[in-house]
Amino acid sequence: MLCSMIMIEYLLENYIIWPWDITDESNKHMLIEIWKEMFSNHFPVDLTMKECPMLIGVMRRSSEEKDSFLASSYEFKILLKGDILMQTHRKLNLETLSDILFTFKEEFDENEQYLSFNFVKKTSLCWDIILEITKYLSLNDAVTIFSIDILHLLRKYKVRLPIVEPSDRFMKTMIKNIDNEQIVSLHLKENQLRSTIELASASIFTNIISVTLINLQHVNQINEFQTCFPNLICLSLCYNNEIDFHRLCKIFNHIQNPIKRFEIHCDYILCSHRHTSHFFSKINNLKFTIEYFLLDMTHGSMTWINNCS
Template identity: 45%
Template structure:
């Protein structure tokens, strides 16, 4: 039968501690109850060396500093420890265990011995009850209760970040993921979460990162993240146009895919400051956003120009997830501005092989300009594939079919090897 752990912190320099230990903690009533219900771990911090050891152990187990939760003037301390039930938490899990202070010195002030003993005993009984309830919940078998096999759970986990997999299936899934050597993405992990992951899975299983682009990631955080030496893909969310990104090359030398995601439309006229920082190993570049801002209606235009990039071979531009009304209105204002702005960017990718657009069916007409596609094919001699993917079913449309045929014919006249495709779900 499992038991909760009781950590008793003692300090010989404290008169309250000495009195409590002799008259209450070592009383037969308390000792008998602890022997039947708890595992007791006493620790004396009178000497600094012992205090340092406790702090080190505490940080290894709970991924937080001991003194960040308890102050030295609170001795004596009684702390209960139980296993963690993840579904009760709203934050990322960083440890398999959770703790709760049961007694602080300010609870004892002005109390008689009998009163203190009763307080302590009630605290111990209450935490034991919480522990038993927690263990009952933890004994719940997720697989059996949901009728899902571990094979189904593993298949589902393939489409989740590691953060989401833990939230959905608890940290119990980590040993299974390690056994199957599955690859995962981490999303905005903090240092305690990284430390917990490193105890559970192999570092090479983390191959992708998703980070807030506007956040200033410290050198210490990036150093911890660089422990995952197999990172080949990174997604930056809402990255400001003036943000430095080339620093990531140092920490993730194997990175080959860079994806930039924005909640709103982007201004490609000011995008060059990001693009010009790309380093040699970036082979795949992705932009996911709500569309392209038309610079005809902006007062600010960048003086910076795009530098030619010779390493990117695959480019994805995805606006399919953002069917905004503003996009439709924008296309009505200047139907060719979107495609023209994107092609100006693509033309700077000297060795581009494949261009992939993901759009909504309402945006098809804006991407049917033969002249712009001819400009792109003439400028990019290595380009082989142009894909237009529509996030909807494609119905028979004679006008669209004819338009696609005309584009294909025009591009073949420039280079026979070029392939122009349009397809739906």
């Protein structure tokens, strides 16, 4: 399969290939020693003839994944072991092999593009100015622009920044390097809520006092995520368009202690004027701790108030 002309041409055009034959035991030991010398790391898997052919992808480790306990600056991915593609666990054939090679090439190119940009070196700005710039950024954007080095500076000067719509990659690799005292605010889309919580340790969210959710449709999720943020006091719900008045009332019914500040931002309120008094009575009977409520309508009018009162 690897020796087909189509595959050979693709590999030569898109990859730097380093083939090695371990049929002879001395060759196997030589490969292990060369690997250790090149990458300052042991060979990533047990090297046996039963596992061959084997295809290993190598890329530079991104700055956000670097750790002082990691000996190597490189990341290794086992793409093929025997006749099984390790990333998808599919059987080897020309199509599946092409897919896995294409995917790894995309990851490699994206990673190199990310590593090639060093804002600090390119701009020659002093750290005082950089610190001032970060005050207008989210924490994940600050790390992306200035690399992991910015965390020490933020910690030193006790700068707290929000995490805004983080990628899964950020939550998997970067969040563990951040002091939980630096994270006090989250800004998420509804479809990011569950993955963001699952990809990080619960202790990360201990000091979060403010959460903003974009286009939350399933209001029962409010109770679910509130348990993850024990010190939450401010909740903001933002909608890119209108929100139904009855849904608004249901949201109130799902608010639990200890939220003190509650905000809803939307285009306008849509009300069908049915059973409105019933919904109002439910809200009036609630005993929650909200001290401040903001309803911000971009294109609001007094019509709905007059019709529903």
